[in-house]
Amino acid sequence: MTLGEAELLISAHQGVRDLAESGELAKIHQKYDELHKRIEGDYLATRNNINKILYQIEEKENALYA
Secondary structure, three states: OOOHHHHHHOOOHHHHHHHHHHOHHHHHHHHHHHHHHHHHHHHHHHHEOOOOOOHHHHHHHOOOOO
C-alpha cells in the first residue's frame, strides 16, 4: 500500500475501512478492473465492426456511382 492509499483509507468512511480490512475492497477493485478491460475490449470490437460496415457501404456506393 502506498502512502497516498494509506492516507485515503485513514480518511475514508468506516464502511470503506471495514471493506478494506476484510479484503472485500480489493475484490471490488479487481472486479472493476476486470469489467473495465472487458468493456474496453467490447467497445473496440464494436467500433471495428462499425468501421467494417461503413467500409462495405462505401464500396457499394462506389460501385453504384462509378
